[in-house]
Amino acid sequence: xxxxxxxxxxxxxxxxxxxxxxxxxxxxxxxxxxxxxxxxxxxxxxxxxxxxxxxxxxxxxxxxxxxxxxxxxxxxxxxxxxxxxxxxxxxxxxxxxxxxxxxxxxxxxxxxxxxxxxxxxxxxxxxxxxxxxxxxxxxxxxxxxxxxxxxxxxxxx
Amino acid sequence: xxxxxxxxxxxxxxxxxxxxxxxxxxxxxxxxxxxxxxxxxxxxxxxxxxxxxxxxxxxxxxxxxxxxxxxxxxxxxxxxxxxxxxxxxxxxxxxxxxxxxxxxxxxxxxxxxxxxxxxxxxxxxxxxxxxxxxxxxxxxxxxxxxxxxxxxxxxxx
Numbered sequence: 200x201x202x203x204x205x206x207x208x209x210x211x212x213x214x215x216x217x218x219x220x221x222x223x224x225x226x227x228x229x230x231x232x233x234x235x236x237x238x239x240x241x242x243x244x245x246x247x248x249x250x251x252x253x254x255x256x257x258x259x260x261x262x263x264x265x266x267x268x269x270x271x272x273x274x275x276x277x278x279x280x281x282x283x284x285x286x287x288x289x290x291x292x293x294x295x296x297x298x299x300x301x302x303x304x305x306x307x308x309x310x311x312x313x314x315x316x317x318x319x320x321x322x323x324x325x326x327x328x329x330x331x332x333x334x335x336x337x338x339x340x341x342x343x344x345x346x347x348x349x350x351x352x353x354x355x356x
Numbered sequence: 357x358x359x360x361x362x363x364x365x366x367x368x369x370x371x372x373x374x375x376x377x378x379x380x381x382x383x384x385x386x387x388x389x390x391x392x393x394x395x396x397x398x399x400x401x402x403x404x405x406x407x408x409x410x411x412x413x414x415x416x417x418x419x420x421x422x423x424x425x426x427x428x429x430x431x432x433x434x435x436x437x438x439x440x441x442x443x444x445x446x447x448x449x450x451x452x453x454x455x456x457x458x459x460x461x462x463x464x465x466x467x468x469x470x471x472x473x474x475x476x477x478x479x480x481x482x483x484x485x486x487x488x489x490x491x492x493x494x495x496x497x498x499x500x501x502x503x504x505x506x507x508x509x510x511x512x513x
Contacts, residue, residue, distance in 0.1 A: 279436050282457030290457045292449060300439030300447045304461060306482050325463050325480055
């Protein structure tokens with residue numbers, strides 16, 4: 200079962216709002232975000248290999264993921280967990296190491312619904328310009344792929 | 357010399373923009389933000405005593421400040437440094453421990469100007485509601501006091 204990924208880019212605001220239904224419980228969707236063995240199975244595009252260097256899902260804990268391409272190119276991302284409410288909410292920062300200081304806040308909410316889980320993620324940028332640059336860089340297609348890979352993860356196990 | 361503190365709360369946006377001139381160099385204004393011996397001299401209202409538990413001004417470094425009132429009440433604040441450009445820019449997170457998860461991003465810019473330094477700080481909240489709650493709670497008067505205490509620090513030394 201695959202649902203559409205909502206991708207809202209409100210004009211003149213520094214945020215993107217993502218909404219998505221999953222045919223899996225909030226417990227499973229949450230685990231996919233905080234279990235270092237699960238993140239590499241869905242995080243990012245299919246043509247990159249993601250590895251988890253660090254994933255400390257507690258307030259003040261850090262995370263760092265590394266993506267490797269077949270040609271050897273490497274991209275790394277990191278951030279900090281600020282709020283961790285099991286199966287309900289995660290507040291984290293997110294920074295691509297190629298653009299230091301362009302940090303953003305991610306506020307992830309999970310709700311139990313008839314279909315399984317509704318995910319609502321708000322990404323908040325330092326400026327409308329930072330937000331628009333991420334959207335222009337193809338943020339939507341990357342996210343849609345990750346959400347589809349999550350469906351596959353839930354269907355497979 | 358004391359200048360007015362600009363305090364901009366754009367409608368329907370999740371940010372507050374603070375602007376302030378100081379009769380001191382960007383080097384001195386920057387030091388006041390990253391030197392653990394200087395922060396307690398200006399950070400917060402005059403009736404509270406601020407102590408620095410941790411101040412690691414490097415990307416990924418953490419900070420934690422504790423404010424104590426005469427009656428024994430204690431308030432703590434913490435966050436993470438994401439970008440540190442000496443005398444020019446600091447990108448940090450900020451969280452009051454009384455409201456976990458209401459984290460915000462602070463983007464501080466310092467510019468050398470004829471008067472000394474222009475400080476521009478943008479505080480970005482998870483939502484317009486979070487931003488408005490901070491403004492209602494008296495954010496402006498707290499900030500104006502801190503800026504005046506900075507003037508006194510620069511005048512005294």
